[in-house]
Amino acid sequence: MRKPKIAIIGTGGTISSLAGHPLEILNYGANGSLECDAVVAMFPVLNELADILPIRFKAVPSFNIYYPEWRDLLRLIRETERDDPDIDGFVVLHGTGSLEETAYFLSLTVETPKPVVVTGAQRPPSALSSDAGLNLANAVRAAGDPACRDMGVLVLMNDELHAPRDVTKVSTLRLDTFRSPDKGPLGFVDGDAITIYRRTVRRRAPADRFDIAGLEALPRVDILYCYAGSDGAAARAFVGAGARGVVSAGFAPGYTGDADAAVLARAVQEDGLVVVQASRGGSGRTFESRRARDSGFIPADDLNPQKARLLLALALTRTSSSEEIAELFRLY
Missing domain, CATH: 3.40.50.1170 (L-asparaginase, N-terminal domain)
Structure with a gap:
């Protein structure tokens, strides 16, 4: 053999x-x-x-x-x-x-x-x-x-x-x-x-891979870690640095504090920023809450913040549409 x-x-x-x-x-x-x-x-x-x-x-x-x-x-x-x-x-x-x-x-x-x-x-x-x-x-x-x-x-x-x-x-x-x-x-x-004993059912390579041929760099995507008392300074810094996307590692089950959320929601409206709402909790999924929907934030499902960041960066190589990116998060 x-x-x-x-x-x-x-x-x-x-x-x-x-x-x-x-x-x-x-x-x-x-x-x-x-x-x-x-x-x-x-x-x-x-x-x-x-x-x-x-x-x-x-x-x-x-x-x-x-x-x-x-x-x-x-x-x-x-x-x-x-x-x-x-x-x-x-x-x-x-x-x-x-x-x-x-x-x-x-x-x-x-x-x-x-x-x-x-x-x-x-x-x-x-x-x-x-x-x-x-x-x-x-x-x-x-x-x-x-x-x-x-x-x-x-x-x-x-x-x-x-x-x-x-x-x-x-x-x-x-x-x-x-x-x-x-x-x-x-x-x-x-x-x-x-x-x-089990197999993953979400899309993955090679059948559904992201093609990075010729791509010199990934789009900038930052992670905002939410904590009690955050005043929006980090959110403003990420927007000012030219981030195309931000993942909010929010309070479980998936909320961003008011000061940070206000900065990010404004950037979604004015600058086309894409924000994905994840959780800092360590497990469980985020959902499309009314608060997230009103702010234009996309649920990360059960991806942790660092994984959500990678999927968002790759998604931004395909599209800048929030609706299409939200669909990618549902599929992958």
Whole structure:
């Protein structure tokens, strides 16, 4: 039986870092980042699971990754598949801080129908009880398993497979930090099998992807975090900076304070700003309240603010119509 052929692309992060002591699980970033092939070499058992093709990309702290890296990553995936059609799937190594955003962006834009599994680690490979090796091995297994075909981009952490649209990092240090509020994982990667229990029904790539070919930058979209006593200063700053969209991380179940809402509603009317009403609550959907409708705000459904920001930015590459963007939020 032929082993699957899996390309592993390294973008840096904890999974590619080394500390000077097995108990150092916090301050290891200053030691630099290993190239992808060096990470793979630390775990020779991977070669029992698949024919591994390690691909160097660039080491970028996850808090600094944005559109230029995402665009280059998409191009690398496309060119790798073109040059080697025998590739069965891809694994992307990533820092956990913005892993959910990279995975969601890929899930909306990637061109390949083959599995793309994004994984990382909470503890560096040098640490006692590091999760790096098993996360990497399980990501390789998932990328090459028929059960994961036609599921688009997946996030693999802590033996669980999650949909990028749903998953978020909920804890700074715990190993089970990645959760999908209200929905749970799509399935599990256990020692004996990969089991899938549900699939996402929302639109995603490659069938319904956003085409970013030739796009040099995403439209500016900012996130306004709502809090008691906010006086509208941040909202005015975002409008003044030329934002084409703003996501309001509002009070649950989805309200923006009066001072901020007044600034944003005026910009909707006068400047064509598109405002999406999300919630800072961590789970649950926002709805089309009378207050939001009167202000011209679009419900984010159950997307968290950072995911709503990405969908809004991509939506603005297609249209500036609030009605059409609201429909995209209902579909995606």
